[in-house]
Amino acid sequence: MANTYTLISSQTLASTAASVTFSTIPSTYTDLCLKASIRTNDASTSSYFRMTINGDSGTNYGNRRLTGTGSAASSGNNSGQVWINAVYVASNGDTANTFGSTEIYIPSYNSTASKPMNIFTTEENNATASNIQLQAGLYIGTSAITSTTLLNVGSTLFLAGSSFYLYGIKNS
């Protein structure tokens, strides 16, 4: 069990951005944990972001997911995707000035094996419907993870004030 969290780097957006990348991630940790507080300029309630590893745009990503809307639950899966589809963050259709919480935990990121990850995302909306999702994500790549990028979809942008924190974890 991990017992140390060290902040590798962080970024709070001063203005809108379509993507945020953490590059040159050191290999000196056992696991990675990315925590983020995100709101987008999408006019609807809830919106999406996605994630790529090492700039890989191949069909090397998949997920199994559980989703709760506040009144119904569902599950699904995707394979052969070109990104991790880490859905549900707050957007401009949600309660004003709220940001959705996200946590992505990547164990053994230096491994030469495929990289599983836990992804927990929330919409945060003071309304009957507000989405929450848990994903078992998978990146099929044999290189150590040295960069990760969170990207919006379409013309949606991360709003100013969205914050991103990358932690390294050592198990000793």
Add this chain to the structure above:
Amino acid sequence: MALFNLKKGTTMTEAPTAVEVNCETGEVTTRPLTAEEIAANEAAAAQTAANRAAAEAEAAAVAAAKESAQAKLAALGLSADEIAALSK
């Protein structure tokens, strides 16, 4: 492509930007998205819309099946409390 250092307060453009944080140096750079990146974002929008529709369809199917099952149970004579107890 020109890179701008946020720490120096460089004026941002109106175009969608990509922000990169170098974990080794701490340097933060921002640049306009390339045409290829913009195209990828548009493709992602279509894909995520499809994924969202599929997820919503899954949820609707589950809700419809649940409602149908509850109606059948009620027709068999179960009370509302008894039907609710089955799902606890």
